[in-house]
Amino acid sequence: MTMKKQTTRLLGLTLLAGSVLWSSATFAHCDSLDGPVIEDARKALTDNRIDPVLKWVKPADAQQLTATFRDTLKVRELNGDAQALADRYFFETLVRLHRAAEGAPYDGLKPAGSASAAAKAADKALAAGNANALAEKLGQKVTEFVKNSFQASHRGLKAEDVIAGREFVANYVQYVHSVEAIHDIVAGNHDGH
Template identity: 45%
Template sequence: MQIRRHLLAVAASLGALAVVIPTPALAHCDSMDGPVVHDAQRALSEANLTPVLKWVTQEDEDEIRSAFQMTLAVRGESDAAMQVADRYFYETVIRVHRASEGEGFTGLKPAGSVDPAIAAADRALQTGQVGPLADELASAVRHGVEERFADAYQKRQVAEESVAQGREYVEAYVQFTHFAEGVQHLTEAGASHQHRETSADH
């Protein structure tokens, strides 16, 4: 009973936290149809923690093992207890996983909230076929470059005619060059959560 009260209290506090903290763009690991929850569901159904451990560091294993044991201890009491306990376990794994990447936990998101590009990347890993994803991303980058270039080039032609037009050109110039810079950084160094959020600020 004490464990159950602890689970209810933690689940309630995590839910409240999700209300006050804004949701970051490109949420992935914190959605109900994301890979972390998928492995957590499998771990609970099989009573085997192994599928989850790859998402956390060795230093965080003890916390995850404790949450796992508490969840298993109460989830058989009733359907309601199972829902609360399972959600507590999902949120604990996600929170610990994101903390290891230097990211905060902002609440468990509903299924369907994964960014389409990330969902496509997951499908590529599942099917072993990366061609469609690579083509789609390449097309999106080309469209983004061409669109920003056309805007900046057009405004550059009249940038000296007035201060207002000059400022419009500068704004378009910044958009164009920052987009190109962001793509280059991604291709050269990959993308962490922090890099994606920094790029979004531009």
Template identity: 40%
Template sequence: MKATRRFVTSIAALALTVGIYSQASAHCDTLDGPVVQDARKALSAGDVTPVLKWVQAKDEKTVKAAFKTALATQGKQQQQAAEHKFFSSLVRIHRAGEGAPFTGLKPAGSVAPVIAQADKSLQDGAPAPLISMVNEAVSKGIQERYDKVAEAYRHKDESVQKGREFVAAYVEYTHYVERLQLDAEGHAAHHGEQKKHAPEKHKH
């Protein structure tokens, strides 16, 4: 029981470090994401510096030009449009630097709950609520797949069809825990690279 708890905790720690990639990759696309938050601060202060960390050195000139344009725009409606254009340009450049696609800014509040909690935990300086959330999700995921394959295991030799049902459940079960373990060991890819480094499928 203690070993299981340690395993789940290590998986949670991994999720905190490497993130849940399909969700995290979209996080930067939201209007309340960290990139746009820093962009708002930069515009408010009239200083582009806070957003430069989100882009590569080669893109700084483009970002500075877009920032200057947004800052110089007059008129409330025109300014809002210019700011939104700057946000989009900044996020697009940030995503391109990661080799990830950009399909437009997403509304505020559209980020996954676990990512919102990850940000909140960082701001609060308290990772415990996030660890608890991830622990619960991981435990549930393992338990559900285990129950399914354990049931199929009891009937796998009754017929070819039952055997195939077991194999399907077994592959899903082992792939799931393998991905978790690879993440825990720091082998997970970042953002758009996860497919490239995904574990090979078992051959049965």
């Protein structure tokens, strides 16, 4: 298996783990003011070069983002308030286009520090150049999650009344769908984000 495929699978599993295992109110960190998308956007504005952010959008959206970038650079020169407003407009446009490329809705920029524990752990592993600790933690969390979901489903397997039966179905659906999602990710049957 190539390193790219391993990384893609690990990141996919990290994303799944973030949604299933680390209960965090926020999941995506591409819309966070301290996330990698905005970090690259700040660099683009500082360096007066759009190249650092074009990777975050589809080729079809590059022209729109480039036009927004040019407008932002012009408005930034007016004064400090205009610069702050222009920067925010650029960030919002970039994140909106990026989220659309992921097939996800855009619901505004999130405050710094709002990234999920899973996203932070994935970034930390990338920065360290080593995914061993992350993979080990994910393995433990996935094992714990599957066992707990199994137990919750198994307890209600022979439920005879409607209320207990509905509880079983809710647990069963979560259990089976989670196992399917984990399997699809590790088997490479996923579409990225």
